Amino acid sequence: MAMMLRHRRLADGPRTALLAAVIAALLATLGAQRALAQPAPPDAGVPGPDAGTPPAAPIQPTFEPPHPRGSTDVPYPDNAPAHTDPVVVTVKLTVDATGTVTKIDQVTPPQPVFDEAVAAAVRAFQFEPATYGGKPVPVEVTFTHTFLPPPPPPAPVTDAGPPTSSVLRGRLVELGTRAPVRGATVTAKVGDRSYTAEADPKGHFELPLPDGPASITVTAPGHTRFVQQESLAAKQELAVTYLVERDRYDPYEIVVVGEQRREEASRISLRGAEIKQVPGTFGDPFRVVQALPGVASVVSLLPFPIVRGATPSSTGFLLDGARVPLLYHLLSGPSVVHPDFIDEVQFYPGGAPVVYGGYTGGIIDGRTSRARPDEHLLDFDANLLQVGGLVRQPIPVLDGTATVAGRYGFPGLILRLATNLVSLSYWDYQVRFDGGNARNGWTVFAFGASDELDTVAPTADPNDPNPPLAPSLILGFHRLDLRLHRTYDRLTTSFRGVVGYDRTYSMGTDFSVLVAEPSVRLTWKHDASLTVTGGVEASIHDVSQGANGMAGANDELDTVAPTADPNDPNPPLAPSLILGFHRLDLRLHRTYDRLTTSFRGVVGYDRTYSMGTDF
Template sequence: MKLSRLVLLTLLWPLENGHTQGASHPPDNPKVIEATLVPPSLLSDSPATYPSDLKGESGEVSLELLVDETGQVAQVSVVDATNERFAQAAREAARHLSFNPATQGGQPVAVRLPFVYRFEPPAPPPELVRLRGSVRTRGTRRPLSTAALFVDGGPSPTQTDAEGLFTLELPPGVHALEVRAAGHVPQTFRETLQTGQELEVIYRLEPLTLSPYETVVRDERERTEVSRITLREQELREVPGTQGDPFRVVMLMPGVGSLASGASYPVVRGSQPAATGFFLDGIRVPMLYHLLVGSAVVHPDFIESLDFHPGMPSVRYGRLLGGAVEGHVRRPREQRLHATAYADLINSGVFVEQPFPSTGTSVSVAGRISYSALLLSAVANTLQQPGAGRVRANFWDYQARVEQKVGTARVRLFALGSSDGLGVRPDASTPSSEGGGLATRFHRVDLRGQSPLGGGEAELGLTLGLDDMGLLGEQGPQRVGEFALRQASVSARARWTRQLTPELGLTLGADAEHRRAALSILGTALPPGAREMDPSNPLQRPSTIALMSGAHVEFHWRPSPRWSVVPGLRADAYHLVPGLTHWAVEPRLAVRHALTEALTLKAGAGLFHQPPTVLLHVPVMDTLALRYGLQAGAQVAGGVEWKVSDVLELSTEAFFNPLWRTVELDLGQVAENYRRRGVGLPDPSARGLAYGFELMARRTLGRQWFGWVSYSFLRSRRWVRINRHDDMNRVVDQIEASVPFAFEQAHVLNTALSFRFANNYTLGTVVHFNTGRPESGEITSRSHRQGRDAQGQPIWVREDRDRVTRLAPFVRVDLRAAKSWTLEDFTLDAYLDVLNVSLQQEVLAYDYQRNVLADGTTQLERKPLRLPVILPMLGVKASY
């Protein structure tokens, strides 16, 4: 502590002849000073430091200083001192004093003068107040690391740590703290600190843009497949027309055709929708959408990213003839509670996730229920006549996850399920009133463990499943019968991955699935198509047991930095009790070569097999159909990828898929073949071919907008036996011919764009175009031509299948508009998402009418059956 000093000039005299040595007292015979002596004046002070080892003492030190002609202190002598520690501090300080020198007769002279330092104990420092706090993003509660805090305009800020925390110690009083963070609006907070107080605060900064179009990619996998498109974050939830469901975005990808607008089961590269598999972290999802056109059966907040393989999927995807779609479950948050709730015109849902950091546990639950179906039922019921049945429709789903850290391993229990109901409930007051309906549901419980093993990473999984689809008959207040398809399954999977050398990686895997399926008939109702109960009919006492197992191996070889070679082999066994087994061996190869850092060539080929398929997954049917053998085909693809910039990618790919055996059934074929055990029925197998090419320009997440443009040219043919008809609608011949596949859409164009404006407004649009499917009569009407009956009157004659026309092309525009608000600790979103805001009517079939006019003549009329599929969604969502 710097202390006061006292200078006394009452005893001041010059030294003889300017000499700086000699006695410290005046000479006995001083000379008469002929000129006036001007004393020195202090030029630069040098306060003494209070000794730190002395507490509460005061004192004084008298010094005698020799100040030379330059004004510097040449000598320091202690005359008197209260304490030696004070004397030492005074001597040290006095050496650094500086004076304007004394003068005599105008000339500088050396003088001696007394100098006194007085020491007082320093005043105690003011007590500092501790200020703790965190800096977060307003609305999302996301911690802001490296945020800068400037105290009272000081030049040296304090920064927050990785968790957004900071600690300051400040004197009592009012302080202004300015907080700055990249991407956020700076803000100044004023705090009044009082002695003895410890204050904790939370500073929330307004983001410049809420949820900007950017994403943090964790553990991004190297692209080794020929065909893989990965979508994340807003690309999954903010695409117009998808109602926020990640799986619906697949309908806008290259290589994908559609059944109809709103029906989001993709027709991938000319295959049946059931030939494409949908997975959730390795779990096969049997039914993807409620009531075929409703929401997906998995809550969107559970999905972190989605991989779409339109062709050439890895060997880990088995028993598929088409593509693969896999959703990846979002990793659990490990720091704080997270919850969302939303409601719209279709359904409402909640998602809650609670971590327990002390035990390494995370619990997540989600559920949704539809009330729009109830509203539609109420509207329909108001139009019913008294005594008529009452329309009913509903659906719900659930997901629950518990994840636990066990050392370096992770264990997860995941359950999900879905239920749909649609039909007519009879009027209980009228005994003759009849009703019925369709109900579908499924449940999955999956236990998965991941852990380092043998220098690599191992995964084990066990899944229990239950699938149910039933037809219900009711009369009056009683249920008179139920026809149900039920299937229970147990599946297991294992995979081990290791990097053997820097250039070579290995993946080994195996999976098995045991299915026990049955057709159940209860009550007095008859099975579909039956006129009476027949104990010998296998439909009335059926059961099916099947075991499907497989193993696969895959190498990831990089012979040089520019080459990637991925050979793989998969082997599967399909066993249907009793004693029917089919084997399949599937070699596959994918090669990529980087010509430059931005331009990559890719190519691949492989074999693929799958059990017979019905249009969509139906419990029991795909197991029953194993008696018809396997479908088999190959996939060959090649293309180019060009990364123009960090956010712009261009790609093109051509494919050729020979299908040397297809068994693509409808429900009627399966039921009739099973009832008659195949006796007297034609072989349902055929052969086919699919080919085409795809183009895509994609602007990935970044800054204020994202989007893509995709074009697909798709051709798919089948060689089948068809009938020839004459002009009187008689079969005159039967030949084998090449016909267009029922789901073929030759040209498909999709444009998707979403832009985020200032003040957190979002506007997006999708434009979709496709050429119509063949009017083949399989899932739509059959083309007819004009003929003549025996009386010469015009009639409609069924067109031969290789000469059918196509449905009309279709153009659709979708729209999404949204506004987001940031509140203290949660965000609020309001959105309007409309499928087919352009109000276009899609032609799904034609009605061939034969009208007899008043004059007795006959007129033929062909009317298109149009359906304006418009799905508006107006909703709100709160996120905490």
């Protein structure tokens, strides 16, 4: 009987493992074979008169290998010679019936220092003895230990000098011409140490330095040596411009310096990788808008960006031209639409086209694209704040592609770590089906979102350490967008109907809005230089507040009718203020060499009704 144990230990610590493989003496099998070899008696196979149930088979003895009682570590020898390859030592141990190692035989070639370390360690090994049939028996054990080379000593610590917590950056230009100095070297001496940086082809440089006084020297081919004294405070970033004089100047050279003409942008279109790879936006297309000129990037609970010079009520937040009350979830959360739906973001800081009528401020319009008939997409996301995903799958039976997405956010769990007085949760969903093709097709798009901010309930006990929470702010909306488009040669017709429901609850005041926005649009494209678009749009909003029965419209405010009974708990309502307008704007322009002609016609209708006066 033999049991093989493999033991491996790292040189830097007493970590070992004991692997045992047991070769048991199969005595029971041998006994059974001898029994089969004996000849049968003459009357074998003929049952006797008292033959009944055959006798039970005898229970065969079993073998149990030895088990170590304590540690089987082998210390790395202190006087071991240097080696770069692992050293393997294998010995054969005889373990008697008491579990004591009585004999050690060397198996691998001699390696004196390592052999002695293994022999000294295994003599102290103690085992639970091996048993056969329940009785202790001696066995032979093969033990292998591997000595790995010790790790190299750590690199010597060098003096790195004082920490470079400050930065000197700037630009090198020629004195008199303001041209960038190329091939320049900037050297700063702080104390007894020198720091060097190379300027780029445009003369810019950046040099990390420790705080304190610094002597700056600039050298460049064809230029005189420039010397300047600077003083940097701790963690300061000092921006400078150094005028470096040339060795010689051309007396006939004239340099004219003028200001670059500034072109105001009326529209900024973002699409492709730039709306998902901008640093700091976490792949959210609507977050890119906050990095554009004219947008205030404020950190607040507001679910939309702030366009400078305009109030949020006069700014349009749209999805495919349809108004949505929220762009983001509360507390700097993600956008209310999955990023894979957004193909392009159009931003108008002011002066938006006529199709965005009704807004006097900026316009932020997220444009979606139709899913391809063969497009498959799976996207799942889970983190400490939210879980969500998107699935896109073609449905050949309906000749279209379905897309389903959703997200549930639980930042309230993180807020609970700081306070038990506030909680926040949000969710959103999008379900879309694109049928047909790009020229003749239809789309059904349903989406919505909701945010809920919970604070201490008004009825809570002020002395309760864990007061109950109740909603103090709820923002939510739902939209169903139905579209149909047909193309006839150069004419494209689009029919669209959007219905929705908005809800805002704040500190006991509950507002809800029913939305209906039908539209018809015709687009005729003559050539690449002329496209004429016309259509009819309607926007119907029904606003209700709480349970008081007060109703109005987008531009209509209804109050209690003058003829109502003062004691009526549900008095009839009548319009008290109506504001409305309609415009049709037709434009045509032609350019002939240096001559540009513009033709424009605007027709409209305005109405104002106030307290019985209508004009």
